[in-house]
Amino acid sequence: MGNRIEQTFLETYQANTDALFRHILFRIGGDRDKAKDLLQETFCRAWKVLAGGKEIENLRAYFYRIAHNLIIDEYGKHKNVSLEQMMEEVEFDPADTGSQSNPGLGAEITELQNAINKLEQESRTVLVMRYIDDLGPNEIANILGERANVISVRINRATKALKKVLHIENE
Amino acid sequence: MNDKLENLISAGKKMNLDKSEKDVLDNAVESYIKANPIAHVPTSIPMPFVVGLVILTGLMTLFLVQDQENLISDIPRINVHKIEETATTGPKIIPTAEATTTPPDKPKQKIPGTQEP
Numbered sequence A: 001m002g003n004r005i006e007q008t009f010l011e012t013y014q015a016n017t018d019a020l021f022r023h024i025l026f027r028i029g030g031d032r033d034k035a036k037d038l039l040q041e042t043f044c045r046a047w048k049v050l051a052g053g054k055e056i057e058n059l060r061a062y063f064y065r066i067a068h069n070l071i072i073d074e075y076g077k078h079k080n081v082s083l084e085q086m087m088e089e090v091e092f093d094p095a096d097t098g099s100q101s102n103p104g105l106g107a108e109i110t111e112l113q114n115a116i117n118k119l120e121q122e123s124r125t126v127l128v129m130r131y132i133d134d135l136g137p138n139e140i141a142n143i144l145g146e147r148a149n150v151i152s153v154r155i156n157r158a159t160k161a162l163k164k165v166l167h168i169e170n171e
Numbered sequence B: 001m002n003d004k005l006e007n008l009i010s011a012g013k014k015m016n017l018d019k020s021e022k023d024v025l026d027n028a029v030e031s032y033i034k035a036n037p038i039a040h041v042p043t044s045i046p047m048p049f050v051v052g053l054v055i056l057t058g059l060m061t062l063f064l065v066q067d068q069e070n071l072i073s074d075i076p077r078i079n080v081h082k083i084e085e086t087a088t089t090g091p092k093i094i095p096t097a098e099a100t101t102t103p104p105d106k107p108k109q110k111i112p113g114t115q116e117p
Helices: A002-026 A034-049 A059-077 A081-091 A105-117 A121-132 A136-144 A148-165 B003-012 B021-034 B048-074 B079-090
Strands: none
Touching: A002 A034, A002 A059, A002 A121, A002 B021, A034 A059, A059 A121, A059 A136, A081 B003, A081 B021, A105 A121, A105 A148, A105 B003, A105 B021, A121 A136, A121 A148, A121 B003, A136 A148
16 A cells, blocks of 8 residues: 555656646746755655655645645745845846756746746736646646636736736737 | 747746756655655554444443333333233123122021921
């Protein structure tokens, strides 16, 4: 039984490492080192719960929930500093995108990251989950503990806001 | 969705961990798993559950017995033997004291001209 749990955990870990890394990185404003720390912490916390004997139905969603809570906790630590200030402190380096195999991506990723940084936390969360992580409204609702229709409205608003920031005409 | 936005998003999706970063993470996670093995999952029924079950069964039995006693006490007591007897043989005729006692001897008529022995 223990082997089966470990195997499931490792499979889900391998399948979602990059997606979770992107998720954390975009949400915290591009601080790569911080994203790696939070990513490791996410997997360690999930394993601790599993090793304690708790059954988790959807491990992928559970990873996202832990990552989400860690990001919220991280912002909680810096209550005196506004989110915008934190974003400005982080210098997003296009060369530090981990996509050295395709250097042309750097500028686009920087533009996207900077646009996302200008949005409110709530909008940023749903946008990253919907478009970067490819999660459906139901799954996002499950992770955030909200109703699916609320999430759909939030995604719609956030998309409009992102387009505005990027100077794209709303269709 | 707009083409520009689609391009930006698809670029964002290509951002991954470098191989060296992934190796570091793999090692860290594997070490953590080894250091924190899965706790023994009890296969038997946990003791508090058993104790609770016993107490619950006892209480339920107690209530049932009490209910039964109440029901029994509500039923009027009937002499079953008497009913059976009445049903099969009809009412029993109990002879009265007059019927059973023999009438007193009538005084013998005195025949005139005779002497008593």
